[in-house]
Amino acid sequence: MTMEMDMLKPTSDSIFCNRELNFDSLDCIGFDMDYTIAEYLVPAFDLLAFNGAVDKLVDNLGYPDAVRNFVYDSNSFVRGLLIDIKRGNFIKIDRHKYVRQAMHGVSEMSSSYRKVVYHNTFNKVDSFSNREYVPMDTLFQLVDASIYAQLINLKDSEEYDFLDGKTYEELYRDVRGAVDLCHRDGVIKDEVARNPSKYIKKDAGMVEMLKRLKDDGKKVFLLTNSLWEYTQTVMSYLVDPSDTPSGDWADLFEVVIVGSAKPKFLIDPYQQLFRVNREDGSLQNTDGVYEIEAMNPNGAEKFLAKGKVFQGGNWQHLQAMLNIESGESVLYVGDHLYSDVLRSKRTLGWRTALIVPELEHEMRVYEEERAEGKAIEALRTLRKRNAENVDRLKYDNLQQGGGLEKEIEECEAKDEQVKKILAPMADSYHKRYNPTWGQLFKAGYQDSRFSFYVNNYACIYTTRASNFKFVSGKRSIRTGIEKMPHERRMDDWATLQED
Ligand SMILES: Nc1nc2c(ncn2[C@@H]2O[C@H](COP(=O)(O)O)[C@@H](O)[C@H]2O)c(=O)[nH]1
Numbered sequence: 001m002t003m004e005m006d007m008l009k010p011t012s013d014s015i016f017c018n019r020e021l022n023f024d025s026l027d028c029i030g031f032d033m034d035y036t037i038a039e040y041l042v043p044a045f046d047l048l049a050f051n052g053a054v055d056k057l058v059d060n061l062g063y064p065d066a067v068r069n070f071v072y073d074s075n076s077f078v079r080g081l082l083i084d085i086k087r088g089n090f091i092k093i094d095r096h097k098y099v100r101q102a103m104h105g106v107s108e109m110s111s112s113y114r115k116v117v118y119h120n121t122f123n124k125v126d127s128f129s130n131r132e133y134v135p136m137d138t139l140f141q142l143v144d145a146s147i148y149a150q151l152i153n154l155k156d157s158e159e160y161d162f163l164d165g166k167t168y169e170e171l172y173r174d175v176r177g178a179v180d181l182c183h184r185d186g187v188i189k190d191e192v193a194r195n196p197s198k199y200i201k202k203d204a205g206m207v208e209m210l211k212r213l214k215d216d217g218k219k220v221f222l223l224t225n226s227l228w229e230y231t232q233t234v235m236s237y238l239v240d241p242s243d244t245p246s247g248d249w250a251d252l253f254e255v256v257i258v259g260s261a262k263p264k265f266l267i268d269p270y271q272q273l274f275r276v277n278r279e280d281g282s283l284q285n286t287d288g289v290y291e292i293e294a295m296n297p298n299g300a301e302k303f304l305a306k307g308k309v310f311q312g313g314n315w316q317h318l319q320a321m322l323n324i325e326s327g328e329s330v331l332y333v334g335d336h337l338y339s340d341v342l343r344s345k346r347t348l349g350w351r352t353a354l355i356v357p358e359l360e361h362e363m364r365v366y367e368e369e370r371a372e373g374k375a376i377e378a379l380r381t382l383r384k385r386n387a388e389n390v391d392r393l394k395y396d397n398l399q400q401g402g403g404l405e406k407e408i409e410e411c412e413a414k415d416e417q418v419k420k421i422l423a424p425m426a427d428s429y430h431k432r433y434n435p436t437w438g439q440l441f442k443a444g445y446q447d448s449r450f451s452f453y454v455n456n457y458a459c460i461y462t463t464r465a466s467n468f469k470f471v472s473g474k475r476s477i478r479t480g481i482e483k484m485p486h487e488r489r490m491d492d493w494a495t496l497q498e499d
């Protein structure tokens with residue numbers, strides 16, 4: 001392969017584009033911290049929440065000791081699924097909200113049973129937006145899913161009176177409460193502070209990337225739901241004192257907002273802003289936007305000179321501090337499908353980048369299985385054409401008063417043969433990505449809910465935030481030419497003729 005060809009190859013460093021993004025038109029670039037600036041080492045990091053929550057279920061809530069035998073496998077669940085907490089199911093839907101796969105606890109549901117439970121009628125398509133369904137929009141939820149699935153199995157075994165007395169929904173609420181507490185009581189964060197190298201991946205490119213954006217004239221900010229103490233732990237592990245002239249990681253940012261309570265930060269105009277005293281973590285009230293305006297001219301500059309680390313607040317504070325006039329001039333980079341990407345884009349018109357660490361594995365398998373993928377596509381096309389052909393023959397048969405029955409029968413038999421070959425091929429292809437849930441971006445042959453979010457709410461997406469180190473402040477990231485199904489089919493036909 002020539003060097004030029006090599007550079008065209010999509011890799012885990014590439015940035016993929018859904019909506020054209022001109023870096024030159026961006027004034028500010030913001031980053032989420034957890035799973036964006038900070039990549040966690042799995043399963044070690046997840047096991048902190050998993051073991052902590054299991055202990056809390058048994059010790060605090062009286063769950064049977066058998067819960068301590070639960071095992072954590074980080075591949076059992078994937079982002080983008082929905083948890084049906086009323087029925088104890090996990091479902092994978094496509095972009096049309098059709099349920100393509102379902103598990104009850106740790107057991108796969110048969111397709112016939114799944115269709116009975118989640119059938120859509122022509123006038124009623126489930127929106128999956130009510131409280132019975134919990135979307136798995138962040139990697140943090142893989143722990144909830146794993147414990148919940150194993151609890152469902154334990155309950156269904158009917159061996160424990162304690163579990164017989166609980167509904168599936170109550171089990172879910174207990175798991176949620178136990179995991180939530182682990183994020184607040186130090187079970188996770190104190191241990192990460194004691195031993196950061198065991199839990200956080202150090203990415204040398206991250207600091208380089210932040211510096212490059214700053215040198216290119218962008219105002220860079222950090223906006224995280226983590227509180228100050230933990231943000232300080234993580235960022236001072238990731239940024240070496242020698243990385244900045246002052247030895248202070250916060251110098252890489254114009255503004256740092258911790259404990260932002262996204263998505264509230266992006267939608268609630270009344271959320272109060274506090275200044276954080278970095279010495280002792282204490283909070284001081286601010287009058288936010290009024291204070292900045294009262295100090296004009298250069299109110300924002302004077303306001304930030306008093307300290308640039310804040311807790312809480314809302315987008316209006318951020319926009320005033322950074323003199324942001326339009327949402328279009330802000331790019332926010334995050335990993336949460338709803339809080340970081342959907343809300344910031346829909347509510348504020350910010351441009352968005354989604355971090356998808358899973359993409360590296362998805363791309364690797366896609367490449368390794370390309371021949372199989374192409375063969376499956378060819379067989380699918382054959383089935384579609386065959387179905388059209390049969391219909392055309394039936395039409396002709398009617399018109400001419402019979403005579404084509406044998407030909408129709410042969411075509412239908414051929415389709416049955418193709419179907420028998422295709423089904424197991426597609427199944428094993430799918431399992432190469434994840435033994436249970438298959439390809440992250442697909443549900444059946446359609447785009448998955450995960451894909452839908454990526455396509456509709458992420459202007460760009462990439463495996464890790466440090467990939468922005470390859471982007472200059474002047475670069476336009478462009479889409480390919482989008483194609484409608486009729487255009488794709490005409491292209492396919494033209495290619496066939498050329499071959
Ligand atoms: N109280 C809870 N905190 C949680 C939970 N799941 C994750 N988290 C914490 O949120 C932030 C994420 O920060 P961001 O940088 O991605 O905005 C981090 O501190 C997590 O520990 C939860 O269930 N309960």
Ligand SMILES: [Mg+2]
Nearest residue numbers: 032034035335
């Ligand atoms: Mg995050």
